[in-house]
Amino acid sequence: MSSDAPGSRDPRQLIADVITGGDTGRGTIPPLLGLLDVGDRQVRLGAATALCLVAEEHPDAVPVLVRRLADRLDEGPVTELALSYLAVSYPEAVAEGVGDLTDEEQAYIRRQTAVGRGNAILDRSPLSNRDIGRTTLPDQGDGYGPRRVYTEDDETDHGGGGTGGQEQDLDGEPDAAPLVADADWLPIVEYESPFDRLSILAPRDSRRYGDSYRTLGTRDDDEYALAIQLLDHPDGETEFLADLASRLDEWESVSDVENVLTLYGWHREPGPWIATEYTAETLEDRGEFEPADAVWHAVQLAGAVTELHERGTVHGGIDPENVAYYGNVLTEDDRQPPLLDNVGLLGVYRYHFDPATYLDPRYAAPEYYDRRFGRIDHATDIYQLGAVCFRLFTGRAPFTGSFSTIRSQVLDGDVPAPSEVADVPEPVDDIVGKALAREKLARYETTSQLTQELRALGNPDTGSGD
16 A cells, blocks of 8 residues: 555544645545544544545535444544534435435434434435424314424414414425534633533524534533523513523522433523533424333423422423433434423523413413413422323323414313323323313322322332333
8 A cells, every 4th residue: 555545644644634625535535434433532523524525525425425424423423523514515415325224224313413403414304303493383283293383573473472473384495504613602602611612513403492503512531412502582681681590500500300401501691501411302303102101201200300399499391392302312212311401491581582482382381371370380390291291191282273272271171181092001091180280289289299100100019110
């Protein structure tokens, strides 16, 4: 082999030659792929960047490159970085590259990269079923399915008194957002964060409370998969910022609770932002669970809320979009722990924005619709846990229809029984019915009681749902 062949070069020299344009030949692809799992983090990141530059010179090589990267997804975030960049730049070529993979492998790639939201390499695949946009309302049908999505320009009144939005075609092509490695806010966030370095891995993703960026954080040579979220906030509202700071402090103090999403840090400058664990999907993205899995997820969530209440914290906004999952398993059959997201934030945002933007009306307790049912407290969490349990066991929300229809059902209608729409264990109707009681005094007194009854579903003899 010639001494100047790609495979014989010093890794840093090879990367430098590609980045400076000295050598972007196809022959650099194999050795660069081999550098994605070396111990030096700078070499790994450099190799991922170099592979993207080689792809720009040889777009016809993208399908093959994608297949090679797909084989290396377990080697860390840098591989996901390269795949995400290719998904944004060459969606059709990337779709061709994954065409021969199994459904499980395609779903794994979709979850592990930015392709699951917005710029998706599988947008044309039936595997893609994500909603785009931030303000959502339930569809008008009776079954569980895709939701309607609105942007802030819609003039339609949905009964919530909010800004509404223009209905967006879920099959339409979303606006692509560039990578923001040079964003003005990044150096400030990096300085204020508990991490030594932050590297943006994927385009902006619009989430419930603001714009989120998939990020690689490093601290003491350890790497963390993060989401940096720039939170929505009203301009000049000092009271809002003070209330938000209090809730973020509270969330951070309970981040050690099992099944609560970790809040690593937050700050007000340059605008309010948070750094959390990265999650790829929510309960809203998932289908119906088998009864045993539904019990397991319900127990995990109820146990987390129990500990929150014991520490004096009320979530206040539990619904499927606030139950998050890492999304890093190869098959949907693998159990992932459900994680409560956005702890306590609704208690601030509901007074400054349309509440229906931050809490799905189908899961809202009666006290959100009418003050005569009392204030938002631990009993509200119990109701919302019951509504989420309905979703876990049946695959659909407990109420459907327009906002006004849902409001009427919650305040004056009969409590829905899960057995009416799905085959569920016999005690589920009683458990969900008690949690969804209209009057607070008729609900479970504590989430600990709810947790015990859910555990009994898993093993009636021992009361264990593990």
